[in-house]
Amino acid sequence: MIVPGAMSLTDRFLELLGLDPSTAGPLLVFGVSILAAGLVGSFVLLNTAFAGPYAKRKITASFTDRISVNRIGPAGIGTIVVDSVRLLSKELIIPEDADRPAYDLAPIVLAGSALLAFAVIPMGSGIQLADPEIGLAYVFAIASIASLGLLMAGYASNNKYSFLGGLRAVAQNIAYEIPLVLTGASVVIFAGTLQLGNVTTPDTIVGAQQATLFTIGSISIPSWFGFINPFAFALFMAANLAEVGRNPFDIPEAPTEIVAGYQTEYSSVYFVLFYLGEFIHIFLGGAIIATLFLGGPAGPVLPGIVWFTIKIWGVFLLTQWARSAVPRVRIDQLIQIGWKGMLVLSLANLLLTAVIVGVIA
Amino acid sequence: MSNPWIAIGALALVGVLIPLGMMSVSALLRPSVPEDSKRASYESGEVPTGNTRIRFNIQYYMVALLFVVFDIETVLIFPWTVIYGDAVDAVGLGPALLPMVAFIGILAVGLAWAWRNGAVRWIRSPRAQQELTE
Numbered sequence: 001m002i003v004p005g006a007m008s009l010t011d012r013f014l015e016l017l018g019l020d021p022s023t024a025g026p027l028l029v030f031g032v033s034i035l036a037a038g039l040v041g042s043f044v045l046l047n048t049a050f051a052g053p054y055a056k057r058k059i060t061a062s063f064t065d066r067i068s069v070n071r072i073g074p075a076g077i078g079t080i081v082v083d084s085v086r087l088l089s090k091e092l093i094i095p096e097d098a099d100r101p102a103y104d105l106a107p108i109v110l111a112g113s114a115l116l117a118f119a120v121i122p123m124g125s126g127i128q129l130a131d132p133e134i135g136l137a138y139v140f141a142i143a144s145i146a147s148l149g150l151l152m153a154g155y156a157s158n159n160k161y162s163f164l165g166g167l168r169a170v171a172q173n174i175a176y177e178i179p180l181v182l183t184g185a186s187v188v189i190f191a192g193t194l195q196l197g198n199v200t201t202p203d204t205i206v207g208a209q210q211a212t213l214f215t216i217g218s219i220s221i222p223s224w225f226g227f228i229n230p231f232a233f234a235l236f237m238a239a240n241l242a243e244v245g246r247n248p249f250d251i252p253e254a255p256t257e258i259v260a261g262y263q264t265e266y267s268s269v270y271f272v273l274f275y276l277g278e279f280i281h282i283f284l285g286g287a288i289i290a291t292l293f294l295g296g297p298a299g300p301v302l303p304g305i306v307w308f309t310i311k312i313w314g315v316f317l318l319t320q321w322a323r324s325a326v327p328r329v330r331i332d333q334l335i336q337i338g339w340k341g342m343l344v345l346s347l348a349n350l351l352l353t354a355v356i357v358g359v360i361a
Numbered sequence: 362m363s364n365p366w367i368a369i370g371a372l373a374l375v376g377v378l379i380p381l382g383m384m385s386v387s388a389l390l391r392p393s394v395p396e397d398s399k400r401a402s403y404e405s406g407e408v409p410t411g412n413t414r415i416r417f418n419i420q421y422y423m424v425a426l427l428f429v430v431f432d433i434e435t436v437l438i439f440p441w442t443v444i445y446g447d448a449v450d451a452v453g454l455g456p457a458l459l460p461m462v463a464f465i466g467i468l469a470v471g472l473a474w475a476w477r478n479g480a481v482r483w484i485r486s487p488r489a490q491q492e493l494t495e
């Protein structure tokens with residue numbers, strides 16, 4: 001069953017320019033798409049720029065009862081600009097015997113792949129770059145390219161800490177990828193399609209979550225998948241923490257054990273790219289959670305894009321909370337939690353969801 | 362409606378251009394003071410010893426094999442999840458659900474077997490074991 005998707009951002013741009021999306025040539029569409037992609041990329045980078053050098057510090061500081069950055073600009077907001085310039089103007093030191101092409105490519109792979117997955121995410125207010133039929137499979141496929149970047153960085157650095165960090169990153173990703181994807185599949189059972197869609201298209205993942213679940217007085221509760229199956233939601237949140245490498249699953253970096261893991265030998269702009277890629281990845285995790293479990297950009301009164309931003313920042317706050325409050329698990333515990341706990345739970349969740357949906361339908 | 366993959370290709374281009382742009386800005390800003398000792402690999406300030414690319418037990422070799430099995434399994438589960446709702450309407454709950462229960466059951470048996478044989482257990486290296494018993 002092919003569902004006509006909601007109007008993509010590219011089509012909107014084409015219409016703004018007075019062109020017909022169905023007849024425009026591929027080269028023209030590509031040119032206009034770059035504008036649209038630039039808008040999506042800027043939105044993601046804006047969030048990341050605010051989160052990385054500023055919000056993260058402020059949040060961690062309030063957890064540990066400190067003040068943190070407060071010198072430049074109101075409430076220290078100017079730190080974002082100052083830190084960007086400072087990090088970009090650092091000397092780039094490349095370790096001896098580094099595996100050159102891989103060493104240079106790893107930061108690009110990490111940052112680029114995280115950004116690429118945002119292509120199909122509906123961000124509300126009509127901002128959705130593209131809406132292919134296999135949207136969800138695409139998101140999971142692209143999001144897992146990052147572990148390739150981490151392994152490349154770990155191996156190419158020719159540093160023992162980096163190497164261990166890279167291998168740990170792979171161990172973690174393969175242990176939590178399956179529970180993550182299987183829990184995502186349980187949402188597909190409910191929606192009956194892989195297309196992410198938008199609030200206005202009922203036969204898509206986001207659209208299916210807009211129906212009313214039940215009403216309390218005059219307030220109607222939408223059937224967000226997080227409400228229908230809270231168990232899947234909790235499982236996905238936990239697997240997502242492992243996927244983005246935040247406590248209790250931050251063993252690929254583990255500053256007290258292996259210095260900085262895969263990024264030990266990276267300095268200057270390469271370090272910025274790693275840091276950026278990591279934060280884009282956290283927001284990507286938030287975006288996937290918002291899309292699958294929290295009704296995408298839906299919400300009362302405020303426009304969609306605002307709700308979407310609130311939701312991804314909510315997930316970001318949660319990862320930072322976990323980072324400050326939860327101790328790290330050991331690597332052997334991590335493998336065991338992943339393979340003996342989460343995998344079994346996610347298989348159970350899949351069958352449970354199938355029974356629930358089957359009985360209701 | 363334009364082809365969505367063109368737009369995704371455009372984002373791929375933007376996703377590569379942003380890092381490259383940052384790299385070129387940095388290349389203009391940063392100093393370059395080459396010196397041999399700077400380039401030594403970092404080992405907490407000590408003189409680096411030995412080679413990094415040695416053979417050692419990565420501990421999760423069996424787990425990686427298991428991952429391949431389960432990864433292919435998820436690929437096979439996805440088409441079922443997409444048609445499941447329609448299948449229940451067409452043929453009823455039992456015929457739509459039970460084959461997948463059997464499929465996942467076989468995998469669960471496989472996982473239980475690997476679990477029992479210690480494939481997902483963290484193995485001590487012979488040397489660590491020896492140090493522990495001494």
